Amino acid sequence: MTDPELWERIEAIRREMPRTDLVRLPHPSIELYAKMESTNPGGSAKDRAALWILREAIRRGEITRRTTVVESSSGNFALSLSWLCARLGIQLIAVLDPNVNGAAERILRKTWDRVEMVDGPVGAGGFLLSRLARVAELLQEVGGAYWPDQYSNVDGLRGHYELAGAELVAGLSHLDYLFVGIGTGATIAGLSRRATEAFGEVKVVAVDVAGSVILGGPPCRRYIPGIGSSIRPPLIAQAVITDSVTVSEQEEVAGCHELLREHGVLAGGSTGCVYAAIKRYFACWSGPTPVVAFLCADGGEAYLDTVYDAAWVSAHHLDPAGGGSAAGVKAD
Numbered sequence: 001m002t003d004p005e006l007w008e009r010i011e012a013i014r015r016e017m018p019r020t021d022l023v024r025l026p027h028p029s030i031e032l033y034a035k036m037e038s039t040n041p042g043g044s045a046k047d048r049a050a051l052w053i054l055r056e057a058i059r060r061g062e063i064t065r066r067t068t069v070v071e072s073s074s075g076n077f078a079l080s081l082s083w084l085c086a087r088l089g090i091q092l093i094a095v096l097d098p099n100v101n102g103a104a105e106r107i108l109r110k111t112w113d114r115v116e117m118v119d120g121p122v123g124a125g126g127f128l129l130s131r132l133a134r135v136a137e138l139l140q141e142v143g144g145a146y147w148p149d150q151y152s153n154v155d156g157l158r159g160h161y162e163l164a165g166a167e168l169v170a171g172l173s174h175l176d177y178l179f180v181g182i183g184t185g186a187t188i189a190g191l192s193r194r195a196t197e198a199f200g201e202v203k204v205v206a207v208d209v210a211g212s213v214i215l216g217g218p219p220c221r222r223y224i225p226g227i228g229s230s231i232r233p234p235l236i237a238q239a240v241i242t243d244s245v246t247v248s249e250q251e252e253v254a255g256c257h258e259l260l261r262e263h264g265v266l267a268g269g270s271t272g273c274v275y276a277a278i279k280r281y282f283a284c285w286s287g288p289t290p291v292v293a294f295l296c297a298d299g300g301e302a303y304l305d306t307v308y309d310a311a312w313v314s315a316h317h318l319d320p321a322g323g324g325s326a327a328g329v330k331a332d
Protein backbone atom coordinates (compact mmCIF):
# COMPACT_ATOMS: atom_id res chain seq x y z
CA MET A 1 0.00 0.00 0.00
CA THR A 2 1.28 3.49 -0.86
CA ASP A 3 2.55 5.49 2.11
CA PRO A 4 0.69 8.80 1.51
CA GLU A 5 3.31 10.96 3.25
CA LEU A 6 6.23 9.45 1.29
CA TRP A 7 4.22 9.77 -1.92
CA GLU A 8 3.60 13.44 -1.23
CA ARG A 9 7.33 13.95 -0.55
CA ILE A 10 8.45 12.29 -3.80
CA GLU A 11 5.80 14.11 -5.80
CA ALA A 12 6.95 17.44 -4.35
CA ILE A 13 10.52 16.57 -5.40
CA ARG A 14 9.32 15.64 -8.91
CA ARG A 15 7.44 18.91 -9.27
CA GLU A 16 10.46 20.90 -8.08
CA MET A 17 13.01 19.11 -10.33
CA PRO A 18 14.65 21.82 -12.46
CA ARG A 19 14.81 21.43 -16.23
CA THR A 20 18.35 21.19 -17.59
CA ASP A 21 19.61 23.60 -20.26
CA LEU A 22 20.14 22.70 -23.90
CA VAL A 23 23.26 24.63 -24.94
CA ARG A 24 24.37 25.31 -28.54
CA LEU A 25 28.10 24.64 -29.03
CA PRO A 26 29.77 26.17 -32.13
CA HIS A 27 31.09 23.56 -34.59
CA PRO A 28 32.29 23.99 -38.21
CA SER A 29 30.10 21.34 -39.84
CA ILE A 30 27.30 20.32 -37.48
CA GLU A 31 24.62 22.13 -35.41
CA LEU A 32 25.63 20.80 -32.00
CA TYR A 33 23.61 20.89 -28.77
CA ALA A 34 24.60 19.69 -25.29
CA LYS A 35 21.90 18.86 -22.75
CA MET A 36 23.46 19.81 -19.43
CA GLU A 37 22.37 16.94 -17.21
CA SER A 38 25.32 17.85 -14.97
CA THR A 39 23.13 20.61 -13.49
CA ASN A 40 20.67 18.16 -11.93
CA PRO A 41 20.55 18.48 -8.10
CA GLY A 42 22.64 15.29 -7.68
CA GLY A 43 25.09 16.37 -10.38
CA SER A 44 24.22 13.88 -13.12
CA ALA A 45 21.66 12.42 -15.53
CA LYS A 46 21.15 9.61 -13.01
CA ASP A 47 18.78 11.85 -11.02
CA ARG A 48 16.12 11.21 -13.67
CA ALA A 49 16.30 7.42 -13.32
CA ALA A 50 16.64 7.44 -9.52
CA LEU A 51 13.66 9.74 -9.02
CA TRP A 52 11.39 7.63 -11.21
CA ILE A 53 12.52 4.31 -9.72
CA LEU A 54 11.91 5.50 -6.14
CA ARG A 55 8.63 7.16 -7.13
CA GLU A 56 7.21 4.00 -8.68
CA ALA A 57 8.44 1.82 -5.78
CA ILE A 58 6.74 4.19 -3.31
CA ARG A 59 3.57 4.14 -5.41
CA ARG A 60 3.55 0.32 -5.35
CA GLY A 61 4.15 0.28 -1.58
CA GLU A 62 7.58 -1.37 -1.97
CA ILE A 63 9.27 1.53 -0.16
CA THR A 64 7.99 2.71 3.24
CA ARG A 65 9.56 5.00 5.82
CA ARG A 66 11.29 1.92 7.37
CA THR A 67 12.97 0.91 4.09
CA THR A 68 16.75 0.82 3.54
CA VAL A 69 17.67 1.28 -0.12
CA VAL A 70 20.65 -0.91 -1.10
CA GLU A 71 22.28 -0.33 -4.49
CA SER A 72 25.44 -0.96 -6.50
CA SER A 73 26.84 2.12 -8.24
CA SER A 74 29.96 3.43 -9.92
CA GLY A 75 29.17 6.71 -8.12
CA ASN A 76 26.56 8.85 -9.81
CA PHE A 77 23.51 6.69 -9.20
CA ALA A 78 24.46 6.48 -5.52
CA LEU A 79 24.76 10.29 -5.38
CA SER A 80 21.28 10.59 -6.93
CA LEU A 81 19.81 8.07 -4.49
CA SER A 82 21.66 9.85 -1.68
CA TRP A 83 19.96 13.24 -1.90
CA LEU A 84 16.60 11.66 -2.74
CA CYS A 85 16.72 9.21 0.21
CA ALA A 86 17.84 12.00 2.55
CA ARG A 87 14.91 14.16 1.43
CA LEU A 88 12.52 11.22 1.80
CA GLY A 89 13.87 10.34 5.26
CA ILE A 90 14.81 6.75 4.36
CA GLN A 91 18.16 4.93 4.72
CA LEU A 92 20.68 4.17 1.96
CA ILE A 93 23.59 1.72 1.74
CA ALA A 94 25.62 2.32 -1.43
CA VAL A 95 27.95 -0.41 -2.69
CA LEU A 96 30.91 1.19 -4.51
CA ASP A 97 34.16 0.01 -6.08
CA PRO A 98 37.70 1.49 -6.03
CA ASN A 99 37.16 3.33 -9.36
CA VAL A 100 34.65 5.67 -7.69
CA ASN A 101 35.56 9.37 -7.73
CA GLY A 102 37.00 10.46 -4.38
CA ALA A 103 34.51 13.34 -4.19
CA ALA A 104 31.51 11.04 -4.64
CA GLU A 105 32.78 8.64 -1.97
CA ARG A 106 33.40 11.50 0.47
CA ILE A 107 29.90 12.93 -0.04
CA LEU A 108 28.33 9.51 0.51
CA ARG A 109 30.40 8.81 3.64
CA LYS A 110 29.47 12.26 5.08
CA THR A 111 25.78 11.60 4.43
CA TRP A 112 25.40 7.94 5.48
CA ASP A 113 26.67 5.84 8.39
CA ARG A 114 27.33 2.86 6.16
CA VAL A 115 28.96 2.83 2.70
CA GLU A 116 30.31 -0.44 1.28
CA MET A 117 33.45 -0.71 -0.88
CA VAL A 118 34.21 -3.98 -2.72
CA ASP A 119 37.83 -5.19 -2.83
CA GLY A 120 38.45 -6.16 -6.40
CA PRO A 121 37.03 -7.26 -9.71
CA VAL A 122 35.66 -10.78 -10.22
CA GLY A 123 37.80 -12.09 -13.08
CA ALA A 124 36.88 -10.62 -16.44
CA GLY A 125 33.49 -9.70 -14.97
CA GLY A 126 35.01 -6.54 -13.51
CA PHE A 127 33.89 -4.64 -10.42
CA LEU A 128 30.21 -4.77 -11.30
CA LEU A 129 29.88 -8.46 -10.46
CA SER A 130 31.66 -7.88 -7.13
CA ARG A 131 29.28 -5.04 -6.31
CA LEU A 132 26.20 -7.08 -7.25
CA ALA A 133 27.40 -10.01 -5.12
CA ARG A 134 27.74 -7.67 -2.11
CA VAL A 135 24.27 -6.20 -2.77
CA ALA A 136 22.84 -9.74 -2.72
CA GLU A 137 24.44 -10.35 0.70
CA LEU A 138 23.14 -7.05 2.08
CA LEU A 139 19.60 -7.77 0.88
CA GLN A 140 19.70 -10.91 3.06
CA GLU A 141 21.34 -9.17 5.99
CA VAL A 142 19.40 -5.88 6.20
CA GLY A 143 15.75 -6.03 7.20
CA GLY A 144 13.31 -4.12 4.97
CA ALA A 145 15.83 -3.58 2.18
CA TYR A 146 14.81 -2.37 -1.28
CA TRP A 147 17.10 -2.87 -4.32
CA PRO A 148 16.39 -0.38 -7.14
CA ASP A 149 18.34 -2.61 -9.59
CA GLN A 150 19.28 0.18 -11.99
CA TYR A 151 20.56 -2.44 -14.48
CA SER A 152 17.15 -3.87 -15.34
CA ASN A 153 14.53 -1.60 -13.76
CA VAL A 154 12.35 -0.18 -16.55
CA ASP A 155 11.25 2.65 -14.26
CA GLY A 156 14.76 4.10 -14.71
CA LEU A 157 14.30 4.11 -18.47
CA ARG A 158 10.91 5.76 -17.92
CA GLY A 159 12.52 8.54 -15.87
CA HIS A 160 14.78 9.49 -18.77
CA TYR A 161 11.82 9.24 -21.17
CA GLU A 162 9.46 11.37 -19.06
CA LEU A 163 11.95 13.99 -17.86
CA ALA A 164 15.14 14.60 -19.90
CA GLY A 165 13.57 13.04 -23.02
CA ALA A 166 10.50 15.28 -22.89
CA GLU A 167 12.68 18.35 -22.31
CA LEU A 168 15.03 17.43 -25.16
CA VAL A 169 12.31 17.06 -27.78
CA ALA A 170 10.53 20.21 -26.55
CA GLY A 171 13.76 22.18 -26.97
CA LEU A 172 14.41 21.23 -30.61
CA SER A 173 12.36 21.56 -33.79
CA HIS A 174 14.42 18.90 -35.56
CA LEU A 175 17.06 16.30 -34.66
CA ASP A 176 19.23 14.20 -37.00
CA TYR A 177 21.61 12.50 -34.52
CA LEU A 178 21.49 11.75 -30.82
CA PHE A 179 24.73 10.51 -29.17
CA VAL A 180 24.37 8.78 -25.78
CA GLY A 181 26.97 7.04 -23.58
CA ILE A 182 25.93 3.63 -22.28
CA GLY A 183 26.30 1.90 -18.91
CA THR A 184 23.05 0.39 -17.65
CA GLY A 185 21.41 1.43 -20.95
CA ALA A 186 18.58 3.25 -19.13
CA THR A 187 19.49 6.67 -20.52
CA ILE A 188 19.76 5.58 -24.14
CA ALA A 189 16.63 3.44 -23.88
CA GLY A 190 14.52 6.31 -22.51
CA LEU A 191 15.94 9.05 -24.72
CA SER A 192 16.00 7.01 -27.93
CA ARG A 193 12.35 6.09 -27.51
CA ARG A 194 11.31 9.67 -26.87
CA ALA A 195 13.48 11.07 -29.68
CA THR A 196 12.29 8.55 -32.29
CA GLU A 197 8.66 9.24 -31.36
CA ALA A 198 9.22 12.98 -31.87
CA PHE A 199 11.69 12.87 -34.79
CA GLY A 200 11.05 9.61 -36.67
CA GLU A 201 14.25 9.67 -38.75
CA VAL A 202 16.68 10.50 -35.93
CA LYS A 203 19.77 8.29 -35.77
CA VAL A 204 20.68 7.23 -32.25
CA VAL A 205 24.39 6.53 -31.78
CA ALA A 206 25.42 4.48 -28.72
CA VAL A 207 28.86 5.39 -27.35
CA ASP A 208 30.79 2.85 -25.31
CA VAL A 209 34.33 2.64 -23.97
CA ALA A 210 36.88 -0.01 -24.99
CA GLY A 211 37.03 -2.79 -22.39
CA SER A 212 33.27 -2.69 -21.84
CA VAL A 213 31.34 -5.69 -23.16
CA ILE A 214 28.02 -3.94 -23.91
CA LEU A 215 28.63 -3.71 -27.67
CA GLY A 216 30.33 -7.11 -27.84
CA GLY A 217 34.00 -6.17 -27.39
CA PRO A 218 36.43 -8.13 -25.17
CA PRO A 219 36.52 -7.15 -21.47
CA CYS A 220 39.56 -5.39 -20.03
CA ARG A 221 40.44 -3.31 -16.98
CA ARG A 222 38.96 0.21 -17.10
CA TYR A 223 39.75 3.11 -14.76
CA ILE A 224 37.18 5.85 -15.46
CA PRO A 225 33.73 5.37 -13.87
CA GLY A 226 30.37 6.07 -15.50
CA ILE A 227 30.34 4.70 -19.00
CA GLY A 228 30.74 1.01 -19.98
CA SER A 229 29.85 -2.23 -18.22
CA SER A 230 31.25 -5.68 -17.57
CA ILE A 231 27.83 -7.23 -18.32
CA ARG A 232 25.44 -6.58 -21.19
CA PRO A 233 22.59 -4.91 -19.27
CA PRO A 234 19.07 -6.04 -20.19
CA LEU A 235 17.79 -2.46 -20.63
CA ILE A 236 19.99 -2.00 -23.70
CA ALA A 237 17.59 -4.27 -25.65
CA GLN A 238 14.88 -1.66 -25.13
CA ALA A 239 16.89 1.11 -26.81
CA VAL A 240 16.47 2.13 -30.44
CA ILE A 241 20.12 2.17 -31.59
CA THR A 242 21.08 2.83 -35.21
CA ASP A 243 24.84 3.05 -34.91
CA SER A 244 27.61 2.78 -32.33
CA VAL A 245 31.07 4.12 -31.58
CA THR A 246 33.65 2.62 -29.22
CA VAL A 247 36.17 5.03 -27.71
CA SER A 248 39.39 4.12 -25.89
CA GLU A 249 40.01 5.57 -22.42
CA GLN A 250 42.88 7.59 -23.97
CA GLU A 251 40.41 9.19 -26.39
CA GLU A 252 37.99 9.67 -23.48
CA VAL A 253 40.60 11.73 -21.63
CA ALA A 254 41.41 13.70 -24.81
CA GLY A 255 37.68 14.32 -25.41
CA CYS A 256 37.28 15.78 -21.91
CA HIS A 257 40.22 18.13 -22.41
CA GLU A 258 39.03 19.20 -25.88
CA LEU A 259 35.50 19.90 -24.65
CA LEU A 260 36.98 22.08 -21.92
CA ARG A 261 39.38 23.98 -24.19
CA GLU A 262 37.03 24.32 -27.17
CA HIS A 263 33.79 25.14 -25.31
CA GLY A 264 34.66 25.82 -21.66
CA VAL A 265 32.60 22.81 -20.57
CA LEU A 266 34.19 20.92 -17.63
CA ALA A 267 32.55 17.52 -18.00
CA GLY A 268 33.00 14.00 -16.65
CA GLY A 269 34.61 11.07 -18.43
CA SER A 270 31.55 9.73 -20.22
CA THR A 271 30.87 13.13 -21.78
CA GLY A 272 34.47 13.25 -23.00
CA CYS A 273 33.84 9.86 -24.59
CA VAL A 274 30.74 11.10 -26.35
CA TYR A 275 32.43 14.31 -27.50
CA ALA A 276 35.37 12.29 -28.90
CA ALA A 277 32.88 10.02 -30.69
CA ILE A 278 31.04 12.98 -32.24
CA LYS A 279 34.29 14.57 -33.45
CA ARG A 280 35.46 11.29 -35.01
CA TYR A 281 32.04 10.57 -36.54
CA PHE A 282 31.78 13.95 -38.29
CA ALA A 283 35.50 14.50 -39.00
CA CYS A 284 35.07 14.11 -42.78
CA TRP A 285 31.46 15.26 -42.97
CA SER A 286 30.59 17.14 -46.17
CA GLY A 287 26.77 16.83 -46.43
CA PRO A 288 24.07 19.26 -45.28
CA THR A 289 24.52 20.48 -41.71
CA PRO A 290 22.99 17.87 -39.37
CA VAL A 291 21.41 18.73 -36.01
CA VAL A 292 23.27 16.71 -33.37
CA ALA A 293 22.53 16.45 -29.64
CA PHE A 294 24.36 14.78 -26.77
CA LEU A 295 24.17 14.67 -23.01
CA CYS A 296 26.65 16.22 -20.65
CA ALA A 297 25.92 13.37 -18.22
CA ASP A 298 27.91 14.77 -15.29
CA GLY A 299 30.28 17.61 -14.46
CA GLY A 300 34.07 17.41 -14.36
CA GLU A 301 34.75 18.73 -10.83
CA ALA A 302 34.76 15.20 -9.40
CA TYR A 303 37.35 14.20 -12.05
CA LEU A 304 39.87 16.97 -11.33
CA ASP A 305 42.09 14.46 -9.50
CA THR A 306 41.83 11.85 -12.26
CA VAL A 307 40.94 12.65 -15.88
CA TYR A 308 42.12 16.28 -15.51
CA ASP A 309 45.26 15.45 -13.50
CA ALA A 310 48.37 14.91 -15.64
CA ALA A 311 50.06 12.65 -13.06
CA TRP A 312 47.00 10.38 -12.71
CA VAL A 313 46.55 10.22 -16.49
CA SER A 314 50.19 9.31 -17.02
CA ALA A 315 50.22 6.76 -14.13
CA HIS A 316 47.27 4.99 -15.78
CA HIS A 317 48.86 5.16 -19.26
CA LEU A 318 45.94 7.23 -20.53
CA ASP A 319 47.98 10.11 -21.92
CA PRO A 320 46.55 10.78 -25.40
CA ALA A 321 50.10 11.42 -26.66
CA GLY A 322 51.06 7.98 -25.30
CA GLY A 323 49.16 6.37 -28.14
CA GLY A 324 46.03 4.55 -27.06
CA SER A 325 44.36 1.88 -29.16
CA ALA A 326 42.43 3.60 -31.93
CA ALA A 327 38.86 2.43 -31.58
CA GLY A 328 36.76 2.22 -34.72
CA VAL A 329 33.32 3.40 -35.73
CA LYS A 330 31.05 0.50 -36.55
CA ALA A 331 27.52 0.25 -37.81
CA ASP A 332 25.19 -2.16 -36.06
Ligand SMILES: Cc1ncc(COP(=O)(O)O)c(C=O)c1O
Nearest residue numbers: 076183184185186187226270297
Ligand atom coordinates in the same frame (compact mmCIF):
# COMPACT_ATOMS: atom_id res chain seq x y z
C1 LIG B 1 28.52 9.97 -16.04
C2 LIG B 1 27.74 8.86 -16.63
N1 LIG B 1 27.54 8.83 -17.95
C3 LIG B 1 26.87 7.83 -18.54
C4 LIG B 1 26.34 6.80 -17.81
C5 LIG B 1 25.59 5.73 -18.51
O1 LIG B 1 24.20 5.89 -18.34
P1 LIG B 1 23.27 4.62 -18.27
O2 LIG B 1 23.66 3.85 -17.04
O3 LIG B 1 21.88 5.14 -18.16
O4 LIG B 1 23.48 3.82 -19.51
C6 LIG B 1 26.52 6.80 -16.43
C7 LIG B 1 26.03 5.71 -15.63
O5 LIG B 1 26.33 5.57 -14.45
C8 LIG B 1 27.22 7.85 -15.82
O6 LIG B 1 27.42 7.89 -14.49
